Amino acid sequence: MSFKPRILIAEDESGIADTLQYVLKSDGFIPVWCATAEEAIAQFTQEPPALAILDIGLPDLNGFELFKRLQALNQAMGGPEVPMVFLTARSDEIDRVVGLELGADDYIAKPFSPRELVARVRTILRRSARSSTNGSNGSPAASPPNHGVPHQTGAQAAPAASQVPAMPFLLDNERMQIRYYGRLLELSRYEYGLLRLLVQRPGRVFTRDELLQLVWDDASDSFDRTVDAHIKTLRAKLKAIAPEVEPIRTLRGTGYALNEELPAKAS
Numbered sequence: 001m002s003f004k005p006r007i008l009i010a011e012d013e014s015g016i017a018d019t020l021q022y023v024l025k026s027d028g029f030i031p032v033w034c035a036t037a038e039e040a041i042a043q044f045t046q047e048p049p050a051l052a053i054l055d056i057g058l059p060d061l062n063g064f065e066l067f068k069r070l071q072a073l074n075q076a077m078g079g080p081e082v083p084m085v086f087l088t089a090r091s092d093e094i095d096r097v098v099g100l101e102l103g104a105d106d107y108i109a110k111p112f113s114p115r116e117l118v119a120r121v122r123t124i125l126r127r128s129a130r131s132s133t134n135g136s137n138g139s140p141a142a143s144p145p146n147h148g149v150p151h152q153t154g155a156q157a158a159p160a161a162s163q164v165p166a167m168p169f170l171l172d173n174e175r176m177q178i179r180y181y182g183r184l185l186e187l188s189r190y191e192y193g194l195l196r197l198l199v200q201r202p203g204r205v206f207t208r209d210e211l212l213q214l215v216w217d218d219a220s221d222s223f224d225r226t227v228d229a230h231i232k233t234l235r236a237k238l239k240a241i242a243p244e245v246e247p248i249r250t251l252r253g254t255g256y257a258l259n260e261e262l263p264a265k266a267s
Contacts, residue, residue, distance in 0.1 A: 005050035005125060006030045010040040010066060011087060012059050016110070020053065023114035024121070037061035037069075044070050048082050051125060053108070055087040063087075067102055083128045085120070087112075106204065127203055127260075168242075168262055169199045181266040183241045190215055191234050194227070198248065198258040207255040231256055242266035 007029045011017040014035075021031040032049065034040040037058045044052070052070060056063035067084055074082050083105040105124050108117055170179040178185050178195055187195065193215035197206065206214075208227045216226070231248060238247055245266060249257045 004028055004030045006032055006047065007121065008040060008043055008049040008052040009033045010037060010052065010058060010063070011055040012036065012057070013055075016055075016087075019114065020117070023118055027118045027122075029121070035059075037063075037066040040066060041069060041073070044073060044082075045077075048074060048077065048079055050082070051121060051128075052082055052084045053087060053121075054084060064102060067104060071103070081128070083124045085124065105201075123203075168245075168247075168264065168266070169195075171196060171199060180238055180241050180247075185237055185241075187234075187237070188230075190230050191237075194230055195234055198256065202258045203260040205251055205255055205257045211255065227256075 007024050009017060009020050009024075009031055011020065011033070012035050017033045017035070021033055024031040029050075032043055034043055037060050040052070040054070043049075054063040054066055054070075058066065061069075063086055067086070070082070070084065086104050086107040087110060088107050089110050105128075106120055108120065168181045170182075172178070173196075176192055178187065178192065178199070185195075194211060197211070197214060198204075211227050231250075235248055238245070245262060247259050247262055249259050251257065
């Protein structure tokens with residue numbers, strides 16, 4: 001019998017929970033529904049799932065706090081890192097921003113497309129499996145889980161809150177700077193915001209609308225072509241440093257993503 005991943009669902013609205021359970025079960029997953037954060041914590045303790053979907057507006061605890069508790073519980077139990085996804089209302093931009101800043105693997109906006117939801121869950125699980133096999137002997141890396149943003153190590157490392165390496169990129173959040181293959185990039189405000197978002201979620205596809213909402217101050221006054229123009233200038237600056245590398249992928253008709261398989265050194 002093939003293995004069926006367990007998906008923990010923390011959602012207090014039974015209608016949404018029913019839809020989630022149906023689409024996940026139909027696609028070969030085992031959904032575990034919890035109507036409260038307390039139930040979700042108990043289920044997580046009993047058996048950590050392959051992935052958790054957390055509604056932000058739970059009755060006993062907001063989804064952000066539940067995320068922190070499950071993340072701490074995951075680390076205390078010492079098992080593989082459990083990826084987590086937030087459910088949020090489409091209009092709640094601040095929820096999406098906070099969720100990504102906390103380290104969630106993704107968010108799904110309500111009302112959601114069942115087909116898109118399953119596709120995102122599968123993508124995250126594949127990415128999580130690749131990350132787990134990159135550790136020694138197939139185990140997760142020894143450093144604490146932090147959802148794809150590894151800590152800087154070594155004698156000359158800056159504080160983790162300041163400098164965060166991701167593949168050939170080095171983010172300096174305090175100085176709002178990014179280095180690429182050791183070279184400091186001269187970036188405009190929005191170029192920095194775009195690249196920072198992509199670097200923190202390698203492989204995650206961001207639509208143009210998502211990038212506008214998450215990076216621009218007033219997305220209503222901006223257009224898709226604004227994103228395209230900034231991506232174009234970003235690519236030119238990255239190509240000037242490593243001409244043979246293509247770090248930003250375009251998904252025609254959808255958006256952009258950072259290439260997950262970049263060489264460690266530029267030739």
